[in-house]
Amino acid sequence: xxxxxxxxxxxxxxxxxISVEPLKEELAKKFLGGNGLAAKILWDEVGREVDPLSPxxxxxxxxxxxxxxxxxTSGRLHVxxxxxxxxxxxxxxxxxxxxPYMKFAGFDAIIVEGCAKKPVYLHVYDGEAELRDASHLWxxxxxxxxxxxxxxxxxxxxTAIIGPAGENLVRIASIMVDRSNAVSxxxxxxxMGSKKLKAVAVYGSRxxxxxxxxxxxxxxxxxxxxxxxxxxxxxxxxxxxxxxxDLMNKIARYPTRNFQSGYFEKYERLSAKVLKEKYRTGEVAxxxxxxxxxxxxxxxxxxxxxDGGHGLEYETLDAYGGRIGNDDVEAIxxxxxxxxxxxxxxxxxxxxxxxxxxxxxxxxxDEKFTGGIRFRWGDPELLVKMIKMIAYKEGIGKLLxxxxxxxxxxxxxxxxxxDMTVKGVDxxxxxxxxxxxxxxxxxVANRGADHLTSAEFLSEVGWxxxxxxxxxxxxxKIYGRSIMPEGAxxxxxxxxxxxxxxxxxxxxxxxxxxxxxxxxxxxPVIYYPDIAKALTYVTGIRFSxxxxxxxxxxxxxxxxxxxxxxxYSSKDDRLPERFLKEPAPAGPCKGHVxxxxxxxxxYYRLRGYDERGYPSYEKLRSLDLLEVAKELNIT
Amino acid sequence: MLVKRxxxxxxxxxxxxxxxxxxxxxxxxxxNPAKSRIKxxxxxxxxxxxxxxxxxxxxxxxxxxxxxxxxxxxxxxxELCNRCGICIEKCxxxxxxxxxxxxTPNKCIACGACVENCPTKALRIIESEIxxxxxxxxxx
Numbered sequence: 001x002x003x004x005x006x007x008x009x010x011x012x013x014x015x016x017x018i019s020v021e022p023l024k025e026e027l028a029k030k031f032l033g034g035n036g037l038a039a040k041i042l043w044d045e046v047g048r049e050v051d052p053l054s055p056x057x058x059x060x061x062x063x064x065x066x067x068x069x070x071x072x073t074s075g076r077l078h079v080x081x082x083x084x085x086x087x088x089x090x091x092x093x094x095x096x097x098x099x100p101y102m103k104f105a106g107f108d109a110i111i112v113e114g115c116a117k118k119p120v121y122l123h124v125y126d127g128e129a130e131l132r133d134a135s136h137l138w139x140x141x142x143x144x145x146x147x148x149x150x151x152x153x154x155x156x157x158x159t160a161i162i163g164p165a166g167e168n169l170v171r172i173a174s175i176m177v178d179r180s181n182a183v184s185x186x187x188x189x190x191x192m193g194s195k196k197l198k199a200v201a202v203y204g205s206r207x208x209x210x211x212x213x214x215x216x217x218x219x220x221x222x223x224x225x226x227x228x229x230x231x232x233x234x235x236x237x238x239x240x241x242x243x244x245x246d247l248m249n250k251i252a253r254y255p256t257r258n259f260q261s262g263y264f265e266k267y268e269r270l271s272a273k274v275l276k277e278k279y280r281t282g283e284v285a286x287x288x289x290x291x292x293x294x295x296x297x298x299x300x301x302x303x304x305x306x307d308g309g310h311g312l313e314y315e316t317l318d319a320y321g322g323r324i325g326n327d328d329v330e331a332i333x334x335x336x337x338x339x340x341x342x343x344x345x346x347x348x349x350x351x352x353x354x355x356x357x358x359x360x361x362x363x364x365x366d367e368k369f370t371g372g373i374r375f376r377w378g379d380p381e382l383l384v385k386m387i388k389m390i391a392y393k394e395g396i397g398k399l400l401x402x403x404x405x406x407x408x409x410x411x412x413x414x415x416x417x418x419d420m421t422v423k424g425v426d427x428x429x430x431x432x433x434x435x436x437x438x439x440x441x442x443x444v445a446n447r448g449a450d451h452l453t454s455a456e457f458l459s460e461v462g463w464x465x466x467x468x469x470x471x472x473x474x475x476x477k478i479y480g481r482s483i484m485p486e487g488a489x490x491x492x493x494x495x496x497x498x499x500x501x502x503x504x505x506x507x508x509x510x511x512x513x514x515x516x517x518x519x520x521x522x523x524p525v526i527y528y529p530d531i532a533k534a535l536t537y538v539t540g541i542r543f544s545x546x547x548x549x550x551x552x553x554x555x556x557x558x559x560x561x562x563x564x565x566x567x568y569s570s571k572d573d574r575l576p577e578r579f580l581k582e583p584a585p586a587g588p589c590k591g592h593v594x595x596x597x598x599x600x601x602x603y604y605r606l607r608g609y610d611e612r613g614y615p616s617y618e619k620l621r622s623l624d625l626l627e628v629a630k631e632l633n634i635t
Numbered sequence: 636m637l638v639k640r641x642x643x644x645x646x647x648x649x650x651x652x653x654x655x656x657x658x659x660x661x662x663x664x665x666x667n668p669a670k671s672r673i674k675x676x677x678x679x680x681x682x683x684x685x686x687x688x689x690x691x692x693x694x695x696x697x698x699x700x701x702x703x704x705x706x707x708x709x710x711x712x713x714e715l716c717n718r719c720g721i722c723i724e725k726c727x728x729x730x731x732x733x734x735x736x737x738x739t740p741n742k743c744i745a746c747g748a749c750v751e752n753c754p755t756k757a758l759r760i761i762e763s764e765i766x767x768x769x770x771x772x773x774x775x
Contacts, residue, residue, distance in 0.1 A: 069656070204669075217660055282649075282680070286651070288651060
């Protein structure tokens with residue numbers, strides 16, 4: 001096989017059995033890798049009866065055919081399992097160098113099943129794998145564990161590690177890759193913890209073979225140049241996602257005080273310029289990426305003195321900033337590294353603190369409920385304290401470790417109004433009232449509230465060139481007219497369902513290759529034609545643009561069907577009442593709500609869903625997913 | 636005698652390893668950082684680039700006379716090399732190593748492909764007189 005390594009590693013922790021299976025070419029052609037391969041494996045092997053935290057759940061680390069190659073941004077890793085927040089499709093995608101080195105170690109994917117009797121870690125090296133005792137690592141934080149593993153196995157290994165939060169079965173735990181890159185959102189660190197798997201370390205010196213190396217080299221180098229020369233590359237290279245704090249406040253899309261507003265009056269204290277001038281020490285790139293968006297920060301003195309690590313992201317600058325009313329940037333840098341070390345998702349942690357604070361503000365709960373802790377907006381010390389309490393399940397932290405949605409369900413009544421989650425997952429750092437396509441994206445995303453499932457950022461910026469290039473022909477075919485000018489208006493729901501569907505399918509493809517949305521979605525540099533050529537040169541299998549569109553849609557729909565099999569349906573494609581009924585209070589979107597029903601109706605039509613949210617038999621047949629239709633009784 | 640030299644600036648390196656995959660692809664036709672003739676190591680803070688600077692010391696020590704300046708770079712002759720590894724031992728910058736499936740010790744040949752693809756300009760290539768510094772001699 002060219003491109004793929006052709007081998008999948010299966011590790012059964014209960015039986016301490018390690019086996020190698022071939023990656024069948026037919027499967028690889030149909031699902032490529034990453035999310036696609038993982039969705040197919042989970043569909044086949046992890047059914048409705050399986051509890052996410054039981055040994056029967058399977059945790060899959062997957063690379064794709066472009067992983068580790070010279071294709072730009074080829075360092076991303078996709079991890080999937082049944083998620084403990086949604087009890088359905090769970091996934092996370094991280095940067096770093098794990099996926100490439102998993103391939104250099106000889107494997108396209110690692111499937112972890114069962115549960116170890118005592119804590120173990122997995123060492124994968126040059127076609128071999130070994131389970132090792134991890135009792136000396138259990139209880140250690142992610143960075144300590146990474147350092148110890150490097151001492152044991154060599155400096156060049158790449159690691160995926162859980163912290164104390166994952167060990168303690170905190171539902172909002174992450175898996176941390178190469179110290180500071182998070183596999184987040186779905187609580188997969190909790191799944192890893194339930195298996196008593198502390199870490200996976202990979203390294204290897206096997207080659208990825210390319211079918212047409214000369215053509216691929218030429219194309220890949222041109223793709224790197226296109227990325228570097230793109231007119232919007234400067235912001236990404238200069239600031240990474242931190243630049244968004246300024247930009248999103250200008251359009252009031254920056255969730256503030258549990259989504260009460262999209263504008264935080266003190267946002268300038270958290271701006272990219274402040275971070276760069278006062279705290280930045282360097283920058284780090286993921287494997288194969290020319291953008292180096294991950295900036296390193298350090299606080300040299302004061303109560304928050306710390307090495308902040310790399311990759312403080314916009315999401316965290318909101319979750320630990322505006323969303324909890326906090327303007328202390330040093331506290332955010334400190335809290336971010338603390339959360340990374342303990343191994344949790346900053347979005348879900350900030351989300352649940354913001355939620356509790358609003359309940360306090362509204363008088364729904366009081367100190368009696370929280371064990372004496374008073375939640376209030378803009379309390380950085382409480383933030384740091386709560387992070388530790390959640391990770392170690394101390395006091396009220398035990399409840400909050402279940403994630404916002406379960407806390408809301410437990411309190412019930414009025415509290416449900418402020419539960420800013422979809423499918424059990426906290427809404428990330430976008431206020432859908434300020435960008436309608438994001439509102440729709442949050443409601444329908446397969447892993448629960450998510451911005452990266454569609455990564456529809458073009459209407460946010462309102463950049464016509466890319467909107468026309470990507471959607472205009474399709475709009476003309478479906479609606480008989482151009483997508484402009486409404487397509488570029490983030491506040492106009494018109495055409496947004498089409499843009500979300502197309503962006504979701506393309507994002508599903510990106511997650512199967514596996515490449516970063518910095519390049520495919522923002523800036524919009526790489527699109528189907530380049531990928532079709534790259535895949536053809538790498539694998540020797542002829543992929544057309546049409547083939548790739550179909551693969552993206554197939555993967556997205558299979559993930560959707562995974563959720564349907566778990567009992568999800570149209571009733572779950574909803575947004576919290578706040579976004580539907582409370583008009584945005586500030587900024588250019590003042591007075592707007594998310595017109596969800598209107599967009600959802602059109603979205604379902606474009607997706608070929610019925611009123612229950614099920615895809616049609618014809619759709620599943622056209623995607624070559626008849627086995628799925630059969631199991632879901634779709635005829 | 637003029638030779639080409641790849642010079643590196645660790646402070647500009649962001650650890651993307653694009654140089655390494657470029658090198659293995661251009662020089663060996665497949666992708667494998669372990670075959671790369673340039674190496675990026677992750678340090679506790681930042682990154683360290685290791686690459687041969689064509690100082691020429693290995694030429695002096697090679698007992699087989701397998702190392703010579705050809706077309707402004709220093710090459711190891713596959714036919715003459717007996718894989719004794721003395722060049723690896725003597726290299727003052729630790730820039731020669733064994734790589735899987737590579738017949739001779741592996742070192743940079745100053746082809747310049749990595750320099751072209753480095754996104755942060757942490758690498759550059761110059762031409763200068765071949766020169767073994769006193770410091771390098773001491774290290775060897």
